Amino acid sequence: MTTLVQGFSKSLAMTVLSEIGDKTFFAAAILAMRHPRRLVLSGCLAALIVMTILSAVVGWAAPNLISRKWTHHVTTVLFFGFGLWSLWDGFMESGDDEELAEVEAKLDADWKDNTKTVKKGSKDDDELKKKSRPFLTQFFSPILLKAFSITFFGEWGDKSQLATIGLAADEDPFGVVLGGIVGQALCTTAAVLGGKSLASQISEKIVALSGGVLFVVFGIQSFLTPVGS
Template sequence: MGLSLIEGFTKSLAMTVLSEVGDKTFFAAAILAMRHPRRSVLAGCLGALIVMTILSALLGWSAPNLISRKWTHHITTVLFFGFGLWSLWEGFTEEGESEELAEVEAELDADVKDDGAKGKSQDEDLKKQQRRFLTQFFSPIFLKAFSITFFGEWGDKSQIATIGLASDVNPFGVVLGGILGQSLCTAAAVLGGKSLASKISEKMVAFSSGILFLVFALQSFLSTAA
């Protein structure tokens, strides 16, 4: 169990860092931190990622109770192989180094314009009343950062990989490694801002994560289900 905990922690930490650096939510956190208070953005983004990591690990932990551990082990191996090849393909086909950043920035700009247009409508008062309960406890910036990050991560490659990893190794280690990795990436995005995000080589991140996934897949293939 101790070895599995360390294995889950190290694998989750490495996977999270390489998956989240250069991800849409990473760029979103960097851009939001330029426009809003960093503390609220960091709390919102990191809160969403922690919740997502815990939920994913719980799903992975419960999977062997629904399917035999032998099958979950094989499925996890196939997922790692698939994600590894997918990431390498993204690295080879990536044309620009900042396409993801530009895309996220455009989406956030469009969101700001929509919010401005809605502010002039008569429905604004009704929406404010509906959100009053949440805004009593959380700032609008926190809620915006939380929702953008949470729904941006839902169904993402890193979430599915976390589910698979938690089904094969110690889920507590997966949660700890994932949270630490998310904290490091989100803090770097918020503190570094757009200047740091624009310097990230998406090709190198894709290649690195692809190789890491293939290493995990090979290790899982050569090992036996616990």
């Protein structure tokens, strides 16, 4: 029970501090301004839940494929590495304005292309497009699928994904999954309901420094914890 609670609390804290002001956070916020919020929230959350579960499964399987001693040491190094990375970002970067502008530019370009396509098409064309739509869009809203794909591929290889793998290798995987999902749900809901204004009121520097300190603390704890305890 203790390891489950520890995995849950670590995963929750790590997820919240990693995701606020992240690219996928801004993407969810901007998408929610242009499309129905429930579809954006459903798509983003589904992607993050799938990503969290996949990452935890990889972390859980790692000790069964590699020596427990090695996975423990790799996890410790990852925590210290992510901690120093976040601290460097906090001290050296000016904020999230560039990241927001980059995400907004990409989504704006996509939005304009879609708008032009809709304007050019006639009713007959629309009927033809419905018949020739990709298989998944026959059952799911294109907006939901767009939110899912942007979030899923935006998170792939991200710091939070790798940290989740490391946590699941060293802590209770079920607790890590629960903590990650709760953290992702909190951040994504905040992004969809008012992420752009929320992000402008939160200091990205403070978030980065807090995340860096948290990762370093995780690293110290992992370093001091005997393997297999």
